[in-house]
Structure formats: C-alpha cells, structure tokens
Amino acid sequence: MDAEAASSRSLATPLRGAIRLCRQAWHHTARAALDIALPTLCVACREPVAGEGLCPACWSSLSFIAEPFCPRLGIPFVYDPGPGLLSMQAIADPPAYQRARAAVRYDEIARTLVHALKYHDRTDLAPSMGRWMARAGRELLEDADLLVPVPILLLHVIEAVVQAYIFGMLALVYIASGMQAHEQTHGEGG
Numbered sequence: 558m559d560a561e562a563a564s565s566r567s568l569a570t571p572l573r574g575a576i577r578l579c580r581q582a583w584h585h586t587a588r589a590a591l592d593i594a595l596p597t598l599c600v601a602c603r604e605p606v607a608g609e610g611l612c613p614a615c616w617s618s619l620s621f622i623a624e625p626f627c628p629r630l631g632i633p634f635v636y637d638p639g640p641g642l643l644s645m646q647a648i649a650d651p652p653a654y655q656r657a658r659a660a661v662r663y664d665e666i667a668r669t670l671v672h673a674l675k676y677h678d679r680t681d682l683a684p685s686m687g688r689w690m691a692r693a694g695r696e697l698l699e700d701a702d703l704l705v706p707v708p709i710l711l712l713h714v715i716e717a718v719v720q721a722y723i724f725g726m727l728a729l730v731y732i733a734s735g736m737q738a739h740e741q742t743h744g745e746g747g
C-alpha cells in the first residue's frame with residue numbers, strides 16, 4: 558500500500574507541475590491576444606502604451622511639485638524665499654487648514670488622471686497615484702494619527718447645508734426687520 562501511495566504521489570507531482578505550466582502558458586497567450594485585440598491606451602492621449610497608465614510623452618509632461626513650496630498651501634514657489642515663509646495667497650486669504658500638499662500641478666494631464674480614477678473606474682491608477690501622494694505628503698503623514706477619506710460629495714452636501722442655513726438665517730433677519738418696521742408703522746399710525 559505504501560509503495561502504491563508513494564508511486565501515485567511521485568506521478569501527481571510532475572502532473573501538477575505540468576498543469577501549472579499549461580495554466581501559465583494559457584494566461585500569457587490570452588494576455589498577448591487581449592493586448593493585440595484591445596491594446597492598453599494612455600489615459601491622457603489615448604495612444605497605445607506598453608504597461609499601464611501614461612505613455613512616456615504624457616508621463617514626462619506631468620509636473621511633480623518639489624521644494625521650494627509654500628509650507629501652508631503647498632503651492633510651488635518660482636524662487637526660494639527662505640525657510641518657513643508663506644506665499645502671498647496664504648497670507649492674504651489664510652485657509653481653514655494648517656498644511657496641504659499636492660503631488661503634481663493640476664494641469665490637463667493631472668486632471669485627466671484624476672477624472673479617470675474618480676469617474677471612469679480606472680482603479681488600476683490608484684497604486685501609483687497613491688505613491689505620489691504619499692511621497693508629497695510624507696512630512697504631514699508622519700505627524701498624522703489617522704487618515705480619513707472625505708468624499709467630495711460630502712463636502713458639497715456640507716457646503717449646501719451651510720449655505721441653506723445662512724440663507725435661512727438671512728431670510729429670518731429680513732422677516733424680523735420687516736415685522737419690526739410693520740409694527741412701528743402700525744404703532745405710529747395707531
């Protein structure tokens with residue numbers, strides 16, 4: 558019995574190896590056929606591209622943000638004004654947040670990438686874009702206790718609620734002042 562079992566095991570091992578090789582060959586062939594039938598296109602210019610994401614021309618057009626930049630807004634400086642100095646925009650109109658960072662300038666190619674990820678299910682772009690953001694925000698991420706994704710829709714809802722509240726308050730103020738004027742007129746008349 559032991560000899561039979563050992564013999565069947567020794568046959569099963571090469572058979573498993575052969576099946577695995579066949580599977581790999583099938584995957585390679587299917588992938589090659591798919592690449593010929595449906596070549597991967599550059600997200601930005603729609604030219605066929607080897608690999609995923611961007612073609613070399615669009616990739617080299619991406620404008621990655623590096624120092625010097627405004628320590629508050631994260632926008633790049635044309636020249637280095639010295640450590641800790643804020644941009645004119647940050648001084649004139651300070652934002653609600655303390656520090657923000659961006660990986661690339663939001664130009665046409667960057668916008669196409671963001672829209673492809675957000676609206677066209679190109680989740681394959683997420684790993685590389687995530688790495689860019691991690692690199693750009695390294696200094697902030699080191700101090701962070703928690704990472705919280707904020708859906709843009711939620712921001713729009715909050716903005717709409719705040720606006721509705723402000724408009725409601727304004728309406729109440731106008732109604733109250735109108736009632737006061739009415740009472741004064743009637744009071745004077747009576």
Ligand SMILES: [Zn+2]
Pocket residue numbers: 599600601602603604611612613614615616
């Ligand atoms: Zn391209």
